[in-house]
Structure formats: C-alpha cells, structure tokens
Amino acid sequence: xxxxRRKALQLSGVTAAAVAISGCSKAKSLxxxxxxxxxxxxxxxxxxxxxxxxxxVGGGWSGLSIAKYTKIFAPNADVILVEQRHEFVSCPLSNLxxxxxxxxxxxxxxxxQAARENNYTYFHATAIxxxxxxxxxxxxxGDISFDYLVFAPGIDYDYSRWTDDIAFETRLRQEYPAGxxxxxxxxxxxxKILNFKGGNFILTVPSxxxxxxxxxxxxxxxxxxxxxxxxxxxxxxxxxxxNTITIKKEGFQSAxxxxxxxxIEYMPNTVINNIDLDNKIVETDFDEIDFEEAAFYPHxxxxxxxxxVGIAKDAxxxxxGDINTxxxxxxxxxxxxxxxxxxxxxxxxxxxxxxxxxxxxxKLIAQKINKTREIKWESPTTTCFxxxxxxxERAIYIYTQYAHNKTDLAFNFASTTSSEDWLKDGEVNxxxxxxxxxxxxxxxxxx
Numbered sequence: 150x151x152x153x154r155r156k157a158l159q160l161s162g163v164t165a166a167a168v169a170i171s172g173c174s175k176a177k178s179l180x181x182x183x184x185x186x187x188x189x190x191x192x193x194x195x196x197x198x199x200x201x202x203x204x205x206v207g208g209g210w211s212g213l214s215i216a217k218y219t220k221i222f223a224p225n226a227d228v229i230l231v232e233q234r235h236e237f238v239s240c241p242l243s244n245l246x247x248x249x250x251x252x253x254x255x256x257x258x259x260x261x262q263a264a265r266e267n268n269y270t271y272f273h274a275t276a277i278x279x280x281x282x283x284x285x286x287x288x289x290x291g292d293i294s295f296d297y298l299v300f301a302p303g304i305d306y307d308y309s310r311w312t313d314d315i316a317f318e319t320r321l322r323q324e325y326p327a328g329x330x331x332x333x334x335x336x337x338x339x340x341k342i343l344n345f346k347g348g349n350f351i352l353t354v355p356s357x358x359x360x361x362x363x364x365x366x367x368x369x370x371x372x373x374x375x376x377x378x379x380x381x382x383x384x385x386x387x388x389x390x391x392n393t394i395t396i397k398k399e400g401f402q403s404a405x406x407x408x409x410x411x412x413i414e415y416m417p418n419t420v421i422n423n424i425d426l427d428n429k430i431v432e433t434d435f436d437e438i439d440f441e442e443a444a445f446y447p448h449x450x451x452x453x454x455x456x457x458v459g460i461a462k463d464a465x466x467x468x469x470g471d472i473n474t475x476x477x478x479x480x481x482x483x484x485x486x487x488x489x490x491x492x493x494x495x496x497x498x499x500x501x502x503x504x505x506x507x508x509x510x511x512k513l514i515a516q517k518i519n520k521t522r523e524i525k526w527e528s529p530t531t532t533c534f535x536x537x538x539x540x541x542e543r544a545i546y547i548y549t550q551y552a553h554n555k556t557d558l559a560f561n562f563a564s565t566t567s568s569e570d571w572l573k574d575g576e577v578n579x580x581x582x583x584x585x586x587x588x589x590x591x592x593x594x595x596x
Contacts, residue, residue: 214507
C-alpha cells in the first residue's frame with residue numbers, strides 16, 4: 150500500500166534495513182599501545198559548566214538528536230556538540246540532488262541555529278583523543294572536561310579488500326569517491342553525473358551492513374533515469390558483492406527490468422579483484438569491464454576516532470563501538486557512549502534510525518543525571534523512502550522496528566511493512582519523501 154503524507158509524518162521517528170540482523174559478538178576493545186595523553190595543552194574556549202556536562206562528538210542525525218533531547222530531558226545539563234563541519238548536509242535525499250532534482254539548500258542546515266533554539270553549545274572542532282582517567286576529550290581547539298561523553302562520529306571507509314597501497318587508495322578517494330559521506334564526495338559525484346557524455350558509469354555495492362542499504366540501488370535508478378531523460382548512450386553498471394538486492398528487492402528489481410532495461414546492468418555476486426584506474430578497467434572473477442566514470446563504494450567501518458581512543462571492537466567486527474548493546478555504554482568505561490552508524494548492532498545505518506536511536510540515548514543519559522528509575526531498552530525505528538524515478542517522481546518505502554532476543558542476544562526485525570508497487574503507489578510515496586525529510590530536519594534543528 151502507499152504511504153500517505155500524514156502517515157509519513159507519524160513514522161518519522163522510525164527506519165528500515167534488510168540484512169540479517171544479528172547480535173554482536175563479544176570482542177575486546179582495541180587498546181592503544183600507550184595510554185592516550187592530551188594532544189593539546191590548553192582548555193577549549195568554553196565557559197565553565199553550571200551543571201553536569203554532556204559532550205556529544207559528531208553532528209549527524211544521531212548526535213544532533215542526542216544533544217537536543219538530553220537538554221530537554223535534563224534541563225540542568227550543560228550540553229556541548231563537538232562537530233568538525235561548519236554546516237550540516239544531509240546524506241538522505243542527496244541522491245535526488247545528484248541528478249539536479251532538488252536544491253542543495255533543502256539538504257543544508259545550520260548548527261548554530263540548532264544550538265540556539267535548543268539551548269546547547271555548538272563547538273566547531275575535531276575530536277583527536279581521550280583522557281579517560283581525567284575525563285577529558287581532546288579536540289583540535291583545546292581540551293573539554295566531561296561528566297558524560299557520547300561518540301556519534303559515523304563511518305569511515307575500509308579499502309583494504311581492494312588494496313593495501315595508500316597511494317592507490319588516495320586515488321580512489323579523490324578521483325572516484327563513494328559519495329556516502331556528505332560534502333566534497335557528493336560535489337565530485339554530482340559533477341561526474343551532470344557532465345557525463347556517454348558510456349559505462351560503474352557503481353558498486355559492498356557486502357555487510359554498509360551505510361544506507363537501499364541507496365546504491367536508488368542511485369542507480371535516478372542516474373539511469375537522468376541519462377534516459379538526456380537521451381545519452383549510457384549505462385549504469387551496478388556491481389553488487391551481495392548475491393541479490395539487499396532491501397526492497399521487489400521494487401528495485403522491477404524498476405531495473407521495466408524502466409531501465411537499456412540503462413542499468415545489474416551484476417549481483419560480483420567481487421572486484423582489480424581496478425585499473427589508468428586504463429579504466431575493472432576486473433572481476435568473470436569479466437573485464439571498461440568504464441568512463443565510476444563511484445567506488447568500499448566496505449565501511451566504525452569511525453577511526455573510536456579505534457584511536459581504544460573503544461572499538463576488532464577488525465572482524467568492522468571496528469565498530471565496543472558497547473553494551475542495550476545501554477550503548479562502552480564496555481568497561483562508565484558514562485561513555487557510542488551511538489549512530491558506529492554502533493555494532495545490525496540496525497540500518499540510516500538517518501531515521503540514528504535519529505530515533507538518539508532520542509533513546511538521550512533518555513539514558515538524562516536518567517543518570519536526574520537519578521530516576523532505570524529505563525528499558527527501546528527499539529530504534531527505520532522509515533526509508535527510495536526514489537525509483539525522477540520523471541515522473543515515484544518511490545518505494547519500508548518501515549521496521551527491531552526486537553531483542555534475550556536468548557541469543559540477537560536483534561531481529563519487528564513490525565515491518567513496505568510499499569514496493571511503484572507503478573500503483575509510487576507517486577504518492579514520492580510526495581511523502583519531502584514531508585518525511587522536513588519533519589526530521591525540524592526535529593533536529595528547531596525547538
């Protein structure tokens with residue numbers, strides 16, 4: 150069934166993923182060889198706290214929600230959001246901007262506004278270290294003492310399955326960026342698409358729980374539609390390490406077949422063995438594929454700051470946060486938390502999931518500050534819209550929550566619904582995308 154605009158607003162506190170969701174294996178944190186010592190010798194230019202200080206590292210969908218709602222649930226808290234960017238640019242909906250369907254202004258928001266309207270402090274700096282013993286976060290602009298600390302730094306890329314040559318990795322990052330960390334990557338990719346003259350345009354899908362499961366398939370659809378509208382002799386080659394489409398399979402597969410038969414070549418179960426950037430050839434087990442342009446999306450891992458400060462799991466566990474999966478608290482470290490896309494649980498690495506999860510993490514911290522009764526685990530929610538075409542605008546969606554299995558400690562899907570008949574419901578679903586996004590932006594940046 151289609152989702153109405155009203156329903157989209159109601160579901161804006163929830164999200165969707167479609168990989169097997171498992172409990173997190175127990176693994177020791179990667180510890181630095183030596184105790185991390187302060188990298189700066191001066192205090193950050195921040196006023197002294199008048200209440201318990203809560204420092205949130207990372208101004209994405211999770212960090213923004215945690216900063217805002219911690220202040221709401223614990224008004225006496227002194228909340229500081231540490232973020233290295235000057236402005237917020239949304240990764241969700243960015244595929245539509247890549248093909249010139251929406252304005253960048255719709256995706257771009259003001260950290261200063263969020264801080265003003267929600268009575269916390271935005272501090273522009275990069276987290277560079279952690280003195281756990283003395284409760285000090287080290288940043289590029291000075292040290293910040295804390296009572297409670299939350300890391301919500303998002304993802305980093307892991308190119309190790311393609312190369313161990315740093316020079317080659319640098320070329321991949323600069324010449325063919327993945328486009329899943331907002332900013333320059335998206336600008337580069339947009340220019341590639343808008344200036345494309347024809348030939349093969351390669352996109353890749355990593356295996357595992359990568360950021361935004363449906364996004365590579367959505368991106369293939371909207372780029373193919375853009376090429377189609379421009380009547381280019383062009384084809385999107387989608388190389389997928391997975392043996393099938395990982396989410397919303399019925400909707401995406403039917404779009405590939407019925408709308409883009411001449412514009413998308415979908416190749417599942419395809420592992421890249423070599424990338425020849427000079428001759429623009431990708432080698433797999435069975436093919437050599439030439440390309441004119443590409444965006445290579447590697448595997449993802451937890452943000453590197455977690456490894457640097459000794460609160461990450463091992464490489465087998467994607468170097469994600471080493472936390473109690475019900476309380477988000479770092480194992481062995483009181484009052485230090487990890488949330489958002491660096492979490493180790495198999496939830497969808499998506500904006501809506503991180504936002505709803507942030508509400509819960511804020512409750513956990515406020516409960517400690519307020520010294521009230523402990524609260525039970527609450528599931529994040531996943532509402533995820535994916536564009537199928539841009540002319541006309543059509544979309545599919547999925548919604549799910551998660552259930553915790555106390556026996557095997559796994560997290561499973563619960564209450565999942567979807568709308569994948571884009572021919573019947575696609576235009577209604579597409580109109581709801583903007584209502585959904587506006588509701589989430591309001592939740593993070595306004596009172």
